[in-house]
Amino acid sequence: MEKSKKILFLTGDFTEDYETMVPFQMLQMVGYEVHAVCPDKKKGDTVKTAIHDFEGDQTYSxxxxxxxxxxxxxxxxxxxxxxxxxxxxxRAPEYLRLNQGVLDITKYFAENNKPLAAICHGIQILTAARVVNGRKLTAYPAVGPEVELAGGTYVNVPVDDVVVDRNLVTSPAWPAHPKFIRAFLDVMGVKIDLGELVSAEATV
Structure with missing residues (x-):
């Protein structure tokens, strides 16, 4: 893969920590130039992340x-x-979806059938952009009703699973990162040759 190929990565204040840090680094690892952006912020600015976990309450902490x-x-x-x-x-998607620029960018990728991946509450941006009509996708379960109201088919899968509908890749939450990133790379047309890994291990 040529180093010049770029991925746009959308995040914002109080995004989930793993869901920003891990995909950003994993996509860089395989050779993409990943541009992490947030509306009304510029290169060098920061966003605050939040760690979401399940500790016995009715929702995440x-x-x-x-x-x-x-x-x-x-x-x-x-x-x-x-x-x-x-x-x-x-939490970032609930306010990012109010930004018209975010919606326009999302529509561009959907309408041009370019690879588009969203995880957890990130699907709120897809529903606000009205790009899920007639599509099958998953999300954090609390976002499921929004998917249905926007004309999509919500697929309830385990928290570590992924749903792929043509160019659209979605997962419920960060435990799905291995499958989520692998599926996104498949949609991107990237193939990782594990034979090279096996050969390298054999020489150690």
């Missing part, structure tokens, strides 16, 4: 996470420069 440094300026984004779009979850 929330604790402070890291300060994640954005590496690109949202106002300079040209969607046509990117091979795919990844949307992080957490």
């Amino acid at each position: 929330e604790k402070p996470g890291h300060n994640f440094v954005l590496n690109y300026t949202f106002s300079e984004v040209n969607p046509g420069d990117y091979e795919g779009l990844v949307i992080a979850g957490g």
